[in-house]
Amino acid sequence: MKSVAALLLVGMLILWTELPAGSAWSCPPVRYRCMMQNPPNQCLTNRQCPPYKKCCPSFCGRRCISNPSYPPLISV
Numbered sequence: 616m617k618s619v620a621a622l623l624l625v626g627m628l629i630l631w632t633e634l635p636a637g638s639a640w641s642c643p644p645v646r647y648r649c650m651m652q653n654p655p656n657q658c659l660t661n662r663q664c665p666p667y668k669k670c671c672p673s674f675c676g677r678r679c680i681s682n683p684s685y686p687p688l689i690s691v
Contacts, residue, residue, distance in 0.1 A: 640682045642671030649675035 654676035661670050664679035671680050 640669070642669060642680070645672050645674065647674060651675060 656676045657678040658664050658670035659677065664670050668679040668681050670677055673680070
């Protein structure tokens with residue numbers, strides 16, 4: 616019974632993590648910020664972004680950005 620509870624706990628922790636699957640890159644630094652008090656955000660967490668994109672602070676608000684070193688997908 617204890618092993619089932621531990622397995623459920625581990626499963627819940629995995630689901631709640633905010634780590635993007637298969638990537639360990641971080642958001643680029645933002646050098647300048649806009650003067651808007653509450654800039655519009657395209658996203659708040661990585662889960663709100665499409666695959667292979669991350670929710671990062673940008674010049675004015677947060678937005679989903681791609682990893683610059685990620686190779687482009689080639690469709691045939």
